[in-house]
Structures are given as structure tokens and as C-alpha cells.
Amino acid sequence: MARKAPLTDEALEHVARRFAVLAEPMRLRLLQALFAGEMNVNALVEETGGTQANISRHLQTLTQAHLISRRKEGLQVFYAICDPSILKLCELVCGSLEKQFTKQAGAFAR
Amino acid sequence: MARKAPLTDEALEHVARRFAVLAEPMRLRLLQALFAGEMNVNALVEETGGTQANISRHLQTLTQAHLISRRKEGLQVFYAICDPSILKLCELVCGSLEKQFTKQAGAFAR
DNA sequence: AATTAATATGAGCATATACTCATATAGTTG
DNA sequence: CAACTATATGAGTATATGCTCATATTAATT
Numbered sequence: 001m002a003r004k005a006p007l008t009d010e011a012l013e014h015v016a017r018r019f020a021v022l023a024e025p026m027r028l029r030l031l032q033a034l035f036a037g038e039m040n041v042n043a044l045v046e047e048t049g050g051t052q053a054n055i056s057r058h059l060q061t062l063t064q065a066h067l068i069s070r071r072k073e074g075l076q077v078f079y080a081i082c083d084p085s086i087l088k089l090c091e092l093v094c095g096s097l098e099k100q101f102t103k104q105a106g107a108f109a110r
Numbered sequence: 111m112a113r114k115a116p117l118t119d120e121a122l123e124h125v126a127r128r129f130a131v132l133a134e135p136m137r138l139r140l141l142q143a144l145f146a147g148e149m150n151v152n153a154l155v156e157e158t159g160g161t162q163a164n165i166s167r168h169l170q171t172l173t174q175a176h177l178i179s180r181r182k183e184g185l186q187v188f189y190a191i192c193d194p195s196i197l198k199l200c201e202l203v204c205g206s207l208e209k210q211f212t213k214q215a216g217a218f219a220r
Numbered sequence: 221a222a223t224t225a226a227t228a229t230g231a232g233c234a235t236a237t238a239c240t241c242a243t244a245t246a247g248t249t250g
Numbered sequence: 251c252a253a254c255t256a257t258a259t260g261a262g263t264a265t266a267t268g269c270t271c272a273t274a275t276t277a278a279t280t
Contacts (some may be wrong), residue, residue: 011177013137015204016133016134018207019129019132019203020129020133022131023126028126028138038236040227041226050269051269053228056228057268059228072276075225076227077224077227077228083206085205088202092198092199093199096193096238097124099126100176126273134237150256152256162256163258164239165257166257166259170259174276184248184256184258185247187258
């Protein structure tokens with residue numbers, strides 16, 4: 001966030017939208033699968049255990065947010081992570097949550 | 111995100127929840143105000159231009175997520191950021207969006 | 221051209237949550 | 251204790267979005 005000037009309302013909405021896109025477990029599962037590399041829809045369906053229709057919708061959401069790229073090859077469509085910040089974002093959150101839970105656990109430890 | 115083992119479903123839900131808490135412009139505005147330091151509810155109401163009831167609810171959400179701390183002093187309640195990762199998260203997203211928009215703008219430039 | 225395979229999408233339902241208004245609670249002061 | 255101030259919360263409404271089922275689209279194959 002700005003160290004100097006505050007963000008405009010429009011900028012805040014964009015930031016919020018970015019966080020909202022990441023706020024679905026199924027989409028995180030898709031991203032997690034894609035961290036290993038490019039995959040097509042069917043592979044993602046199998047990997048995540050979701051339905052084809054639902055996965056397709058989530059992939060659309062991620063694509064429109066420019067978090068993943070779409071490459072068509074014959075009948076298949078391959079998706080891949082195209083925003084390098086995603087991994088860092090997830091790692092930051094995981095680290096923060098881990099610390100938080102550890103601290104809470106410590107309140108009981110003796 | 112895990113470089114080795116994938117996150118469990120429960121962990122993914124926690125991560126998604128953390129992102130969801132950050133996915134509201136008004137909450138981001140509150141956090142932005144709090145980056146400058148501890149503030150009470152009334153000050154935050156004035157700073158953000160929201161209603162008292164709404165701000166109070168958002169502060170509750172942020173508190174329950176352990177992103178901000180709550181300190182009561184007489185009639186007033188002071189809130190402060192207590193999770194250092196928030197600033198980095200917001201900066202990462204802003205940087206990513208900025209790069210994205212710059213790139214899109216470049217498609218038109220000549 | 222007809223069939224098959226991979227992916228996308230329209231429609232409808234269910235749920236979550238942001239917002240408002242009114243009121244409750246907690247603490248202070250006369 | 252009564253009046254006041256700061257904050258929280260119950261109830262209700264509106265909107266957004268995730269999910270599913272069925273079907274559409276696109277591309278390959280025979």
C-alpha cells in the first residue's frame with residue numbers, strides 16, 4: 001500500500017478484486033496445480049476433483065484477472081500461471097497463518 | 111504455496127478466507143488508514159467516510175481475522191494493524207496490477 | 221457430412237455477505 | 251441515578267457469486 005499518497009477508490013477496487021479472485025478454495029487448488037506447470041482442462045478437472053463446468057468457470061475467472069494464460073492447441077486448452085506474484089502472495093499468507101496458529105497453540109502449551 | 115506437499119483442504123480454506131477478508135474496498139481503506147498508526151473508531155469513520163455501523167462491522171471482521179488488534183480505553187476503542195504481512199500483500203498486489211496495466215497500455219502506445 | 225472429444229456457457233437455485241436502520245451495551249460525567 | 255458518548259449488534263434487504271444440469275461451440279476424425 002502506498003507509503004505516501006493513499007490509493008484512489010478505483011485502485012482500491014482493483015486491489016479488492018484481485019484478492020477476491022484468490023478468495024476461493026477451488027481457484028487456489030487450481031493455482032496450486034498449475035505451480036507445477038502448464039496443464040489442460042481435463043487434467044485440472046482430474047487433479048482437483050471438480051466438475052468440468054465448474055473448473056471451466058473458475059479458469060475463466062482466473063484468466064480474466066490475468067493470473068493465468070490460455071493457450072489453445074487443437075481440441076485442448078492449456079492454462080499456465082502468468083503472474084509471478086501469486087506464489088509470493090500465497091506464501092506470505094501461509095506464513096502469516098502458520099505464525100498465527102502457532103501463537104494460538106502456544107497459549108495452551110505448558 | 112507449498113513447494114513440496116500440496117496444502118490440505120482445510121489449509122486452503124484458511125488461505126481463501128484470509129484473501130476474502132482483504133477483498134473489500136472499505137476494509138482496505140481501513141487498513142490503509144491504520145498503516146499510519148493506531149486509531150479509534152470515530153477517527154476511522156471520519157477518515158473513510160463510512161457509517162459508524164458499517165465501519166464497526168468491518169473492524170470486527172478484521173479483528174476476527176487477527177489482522178488488527180483491539181484496545182479499549184474508556185469509551186473509545188483503538189484498533190491497530192497487528193499482522194505485518196498485510197502491507198507486503200497489498201504492495202505485491204499493487205505492483206502486479208501496475209505492471210499489468212502498464213503492459214496493457216503498451217499495447218496501444220506507438 | 222456425421223460423429224466424437226474437449227471446453228465453454230446459459231439458466232436457475234442456493235448461499236454468503238455488505239449495507240442500512242434502529243436499538244442495545246458499556247463507560248463517563250453531572 | 252440520569253443523561254450522554256462511543257461502539258456494537260439484531261434484523262431485514264439487496265446483491266454477488268458458486269454450483270449444477272443441460273446444451274452450445276469448436277476442432278479433429280472417419
